[in-house]
Amino acid sequence: MLTIHGVPLSVHTRKTIVTAILKKLDYRLEVVIPVIPGNPPPNWSELSPTGLIPVMQNGDFRLADSTAICLYLERTYPSTAILPADPDGYGRALWFDAYAGGTLFRNVVHPLFHQMVVHPKIRKEATDQAIVDTVLGTVQPRIFGYLDSQATGQFLVGDAMSIADIAVVSNFVVYQYMGFYVDPDRYPALARYLRGIVASKAFATALAGEKPFVEQMGLDRSFLH
Ligand SMILES: N[C@@H](CCC(=O)N[C@@H](CS)C(=O)NCC(=O)O)C(=O)O
Structure with a gap:
């Protein structure tokens, strides 16, 4: 196994x-x-x-x-594929995976997670509100704006869930667990896209498995209702 x-x-x-x-x-x-x-x-x-x-x-x-x-x-285990077969789709899926880890996680989710979860809940240290405010006010708009422009369909690439969706939405799950939300007035395509992927069977199953841990940490699951 x-x-x-x-x-x-x-x-x-x-x-x-x-x-x-x-x-x-x-x-x-x-x-x-x-x-x-x-x-x-x-x-x-x-x-x-x-x-x-x-x-x-x-x-x-x-x-x-x-x-x-x-x-x-x-x-x-080729089935079910998480990479499109066509070269352009394949390249774009890997691009979004890299963007999710190198930009969305590194510049938004990671600093927020440290300030909102690791410092207060694990290390019993104070949250640095100035870092949170800079991420939300200065860093996040450029990144969310880009993703909003890309989230034109049900999936980021092609007509099935790929590593692009898995990587990007996995970041937004943690973002929302922290009590932040993607403003549907400012980022309508991104907000709609996220709701669809989070409701997919694979994500719903994964998130159900996380429930006890998330509740134990006192995090916010309300975006799932
Ligand atoms: N490029 C790595 C990044 C892994 C990563 O940053 N993991 C985080 C959790 S999501 C971690 O281990 N953080 C613990 C720490 O920073 O000590 C991957 O994709 O696996």
Whole structure:
């Protein structure tokens, strides 16, 4: 059976879980919380050279990095595909995956998650409101504006869910867990698109599995109702 080491809340762990669900794979989630000292298993640095989650184990084969894991699963278990077959669609799906990790996560979700969750709830440190305000007021509009311009259909690329949707929406799940919301007046296409993907069977199944953890952390699931 496939083992995924990670946290149900994590953007990048969720990418691999949604991919496993789409592909109807049996998987087991081994909870590892890297920001809690002493939580990772003793061989963690061997499993995860970066110290980050997720890490996947399939038999004797181990792999870190969510994109590497998703592409490995795609090659190993081609059905249901998470990459379009045509070259342009394939390239664009990988572009959105890179944008999700390198821009949306790095510049919006990661700093907000640290200020809204890691600092107050895990490290018992104060939230730096100036960082939150800069992200929401200055950084976020450019990124959400771009995604709003791209979210013209049910999926970001082609006519089926791809790694593009999995990666981008996985970020917005965490964004909304923190109590933030995507303003439908300002970003109508993005807000509509997100509602559709979050309601898809694969995301709904993944998010149902996260419920106990999310509730335990006192996060906000109201966007799912
Ligand atoms: N490029 C990596 C990024 C992984 C990543 O940033 N994981 C976050 C959680 S979503 C993490 O491990 N954070 C813990 C920490 O920063 O200590 C991937 O796609 O797997």
